[in-house]
Amino acid sequence: DQVTALIVAAGSGTRMGGDTAKQYRPLAGKPLLRHAVEALIGHPRISAVRVVIGQGQEDLASAALAGLDVGAFVIGGAERADSVRAGLEAIGRGVVLVHDAARPFCPPEVVDRLLDALGKADGAVPVLPVADTLAKGDSELRGTVNRTQLLRIQTPQAFHLEDLRYAYDEAGSSAPTDESTVMQHAGLKVATVAGDEILHKLTSPRDWERAEMMLAARMI
Ligand code: CTP
Ligand code: MG
Secondary structure, three states: OOEEEEEEEOOOOOOOOOOOOHHHOEEOOEEHHHHHHHHHHOOOOOOEEEEEEOOOOHHHHHHHOOOOOOOOOEEOOOOHHHHHHHHHHHOOOOEEEEEEOOOOOOOHHHHHHHHHHOOOOOEEEEEEEOOOOEEEEOOOEEEEEOHHHOEEEOOOEEEEHHHHHHHHHHHOOOOOOOHHHHHHHOOOOEEEEEOOHHHOOOOOHHHHHHHHHHHHOOOO
16 A cells, blocks of 8 residues: 555644744754654655645745655645645645654654554554543642543544545534544544654643754664
8 A cells, every 4th residue: 555644733732832933943853854854754664745735935945845745735724724634735646754854753663553553453553551640620620531531532543445535525614623523523433653752742841842852862
């Protein structure tokens, strides 16, 4: 099967702040988006990488990805789900690995686990257990939630393209935050594989600082 990595990078990085959207900002000297692409593009089981970018960001994206073979950019939409939908229309058959540009590091073993698990399910996602106690509440606590049955879901997420297209069609115009949600709503089976802390998404300035420190300390 042809395996295409679809990296969504059409967000505005509001929570990160700053003048330039986070995906184009250098993390230890290299744009965040470039880290994400480089983490997948050399994998022996990935045949192609495509990138979904925001309208008008072609120059930023071209500069960030100079010299890398990512084909033509796809133009995304207002919500992440719109960007994924646009990407799915632009690629062919086979398997898709949907991945966030905001996750700069992806161990190759995670990709192997995902593709292996796809043999027995309609999709596969990397997950981690929850370490903190979880509760409902606002200014006061309103009940602890049993965390033993809860999972944190990361990307990349692997699917047969036809299944994911079907699931997004079923989802109509809703804007789920990830593909595992769309797949489950459509009644499709999503397997879990072990995720990795290193796949952490850079959302806030704190995440950014931690990633830069880890790179400086050669922990990545
Ligand atoms: N994304 C996208 N299209 C959108 C929104 C998000 O392609 N309309 C992408 C982002 O570029 C990112 C990934 O989805 O790689 C995960 O989103 P998130 O971390 O929330 O990034 P942003 O939406 O850019 O950040 P924020 O929500 O803080 O504005
Ligand atoms: Mg967002």
